Each structure stands twice: as C-alpha cells, then as structure tokens.
Amino acid sequence: MNTYGWIIYNGNLPGEKFLDFAEMLQDSASKHHSKTSIIKNNELLASLSSKDAALLSVYELPDYVVFTDKDIYLAKQLELLGIPVFNSSRVIEISDDKIATYQLLAMASLPIPQTIVAPKVFYHRSEKQLPNLDAIVHQLGLPMIVKESFGSFGEQVYLVHSIEELEQKVMELYGRPFMFQEFISSSEGKDLRLQVVGEKVVAAMKRTASNDFRANVTAGGKMEAYVPDAKAEQVAIAAAKAIGADFCGVDLLFGSNGSYIVCEINSNAHIRNLLDCTGVNAADAIMEYIISKVNNEGTR
Template sequence: MNLHGWIIYNGSLKGRKFRDFAEWIQEAAQKQGSSTNIYKNNELLVLLQTNQIQLLTEDMPALPDYVVFADKDIYLAKQLELLGIPVFNRADTIELSDDKIATYQKLSQHNIPIPTTIVAPKVFISENTHLENLDNISKKLGFPLIIKEAFGSFGEQVYLIHDQIMLRQKAMELQGKPYLYQQFISSSYGKDLRLQVVGNNVVAAMKRQATDDFRANVSAGATMQAYVPSKQEESLAISAAKAIGADFAGVDLLFGENGQAIVCEINSNAHIRNMYDCTGVNAADHIIAYILNTLYAKKKGTRT
C-alpha cells in the first residue's frame, strides 16, 4: 500500500533550512515508497464554518494519509488532526516544545532532571513589575543565572545574568513577556549534547562546543563532533521526548557537575542537516520509517 503524505513548513521564514528539512523528508519518503507533497503553511488556510471544518486552498487536493508538520503553526496542525489526519508531531507536542515554561513543567512532572527553574510571574507593562521578588530569585539561583524567554529559537532569547543590576535591567526589559529564571550549569559552559530521538531510539548524537559563548548553538558559531551517548544519556533523551509526546525530537542535554546529564531543551522540529554533516546519519530516513511503520501497524490492527 502506497501511503501519501504532506510535508508542511513555514514559507514565510527566511533562509533555506526550513525548505531543506522538508525536501530531506520528501526524499526519504520516496526511497521508502511513499509519495508526498510539500506545502507552505500559508497555502493551507484553516476554514471554520458552522458544523464544518475544512481547509481553504486554491486547488484542494485529496487529503493525505499522514502529515509531517515541520512548523509551529499550531492552529493548522490541529485543523489537520480534526480532519482525521495523523500528524507527526502532534499539535499539542509542538505547542509544548515551543513553550519553554510548559516544557519544563512537563519534564518536572515526569521527574526528569532539569536546571532549577523559577517562572517569572505574569505582569502587564507598567512601572510596577515583580522587582520585589528578584532578591529571592537571586538567593535561590545564585549568580550567574540564566534568563530565558518562553518563546525563542537558536539561543537568541537566552541571557546570562551576572549580577543584581543586570537582573533588574532584564526583568524591566522583558515585562509583559513570558519568561523564566534558571540555574546556570557552569560545568556545561559553552558545550552541550544534541541527541536525535525517533520513537524509542536515539539515532544520532553530537557534541557542540562554543569558543566564546555560554551557549552551544551551531547557528551562533559553535563547532560539532559526532558523539556516542551513554545509556543514561540515551534513556534520558528518550524519556524527555516521550514526556512531551514527541514522535521525534532533538533533545539538548547539559553536562551536570556530577557527570549526570540534565535536559536543557527539546526541539520538536530540530533541523537535521547539521546532524548529518556531523555524523553521517540521515535522521529523515529514520523519521519516515517510524511514521510508515506506525501507520502500517495501526492499519493492520484495525483490520484484525
């Protein structure tokens, strides 16, 4: 049975990496006998009417057997699910992954090791923010500490705070936005691990190292090298992905002081070219194999 899929990415974002991911998934699907179409998210509009849920597009094709959703357009992903289409990753997973606060809450709920985290209280823009809480926050976390905006990518909304003056300045700057305060893991300064999880397996891993930055994002200039994770690191990454319901994800781990890994972030739409360049593993092949096996098993179970 030849299953047909859609691959959806955000066409409004600059750069080739988003289209690149979609094309890699498409090539992997073709190799495994599954036809696909690639769509920009704004080519498939959410249309809601009384007692009717559908998509609005110029030339509406037949609905697919599955969707690989390489975007953060939660409403579109949810619409596809409401139409009965299996979506990988699901809308609620993408939403969790995109919100760092919600991610840490879910990880803590599942007893997964994370840096100590304090969520900034919700305030509205005014002269009176929660500055009276900053002394308690700094006493709990110590300096330096990390401030992270709840929504952000490529490490651009993550700040290293060295003292009380910087803390107050950043708190005033971010008022009205959701963000968090977090323990700084000094033993992982400028380095971390990225493990690519697909289903119940870690299919590839790399170590990232920055020379002059506390963050280890490759997009910010960090170098990468292939890495063989320990069983504990693999188990932690898989557990973290499962905690947010991810079918596949890039899980970032920090090096704790005692050598135990700590979950930093989970990316439900991790770009896979860097992992391939570093390790030679094409995660797209594993992602498509997982999706097709999941769908075939479900159809077989339905027939029986």
C-alpha cells in the same frame, strides 16, 4: 501499503533552511514508497463554521502529515479532519513553550536546571511590579540564566552576573513569558544534541563554543560526532516521551559526576547539521517510523 503524505513548512520565513529540511524528509519518504507533497503553511487555509471544520486547499488530502512548522492552529485543524499529524499539535505547542516543557519534565522527575517561572504580566505599563529578585538570587545564585519561554537558536537566552543586570533584564522582558534558571557551570559553552525517533537515539553530536556560554551552532558553536552513553540516551528518550514526541532533538547539559540535565526539546529540530556532522540522515529514521505507524494504525 503505499501512502500519500504532506510535508508542511513555514512559507513566511526567509532562506532555504526550512525547505531543505522538508526536502530531506521527502527524499526519505520516497525510499519507503510514500509519495509526498511539500506544502507551505500559508497555502492551506483553515475554515471554520457552525457546520464543520474544513481546509481550503488545491491539494488532495493526505494519509498523514509531517509538520515541520509551529503553526499550531493549522496542525490542530488537520487533526480535526482526522489526519494523523507528526508531531501532534499538542507536542508542537509544548515544545515551543519552554515553561510548559519544563513543567512536564519536572512532573516526570527528569533532571532539569532549578527553575523559577516569572509571574505572568498581561500587558505592558510604565509602572512595573517586579518579582522578589533578592529571593530568586538567594535560591538560584549568580550568575544565572534568564530564558524567554519562546525563542529559537539560543537567541532568547541570557546570562546575568549581578542583581543590577538581573533587574535590567527583567525590565526589558516585562510583558513576555520567561523564567529564571540555575546556571550549569559544568556545561558552559558545551552541550549534546541527541536526535530521538520513537524510543531510539539515532544520532548525536557534541556542540562547543569558545566565546559564548551557549553552544548553539547558529551562535557560532562547533560540532563533532558523539557516541552517547546509555545514561544520556535514557534521559533523552524519557524527555521525548514526557512531552509525547514521535521524534525530536533533545539538548542535554553536562551535569556534575557524569550526570546529564535536560536543557531543551525541539519537536522539529533541523537535521542538516546532524547529517553533516555524523553522516547519519535522521530523516530516514523519522520517515520509516511515521510510515510504519500509519500503516499499522490504518490510513484515512
């Protein structure tokens, strides 16, 4: 059955990285005889009234949407119109919020760094009430990770070595959601990225950094193709399932004794680096999965 889909990306961000991801998906969709339109999120306006939820758009409504952005309200609006969205607005919301992600991973009994969530502060004020930092250090040790709940490319992740550094960082982040985490020293400067589609790992790479505790390629890390063992695949697939993702990039840390620890889940992980590194175009697996699911469950 021929289908028509939208591929939505963020129209407000600079550079071609986000458009490139959308074009990779579009090329793969065409291989499966599905016509698609690439649309910026700011070309679609959600309209709400006491009568209905609608969409102001010049485009024909699609059979499905591949959502590569974090515009959760727009994704939800499309779902209210009865359009299947991949990943769903709920998955995007959870993945974008690292605290919410860790809560679901913990409830699924999956391996994560020991984490303490900073108390919520609703507004910034000159008089700051800090949590008991001594108790946090006693629980997690030093050095430790301080991680903001919202952020990308490793830019909102900090390694602190002393109680003084910790206090300074907490003061800097006051008013933002963040957490304290155990530092996994066995994975310093290295991790794994596994691309999960459905219940399969379709490609993986190892990332390493020589001068940073983070292994993100954007932060200067190097990448190499990697063949994960069954244990790594099992953890990555279970992590994707825990947040309900149809597809995602799962970052694993190297634990002790050959174990793996879930670091993060990205519901719209870019796949260009993965293709360059491994030769595997994850867009093919993503679009095959989506189009098959839409055809099996029926289009609008």
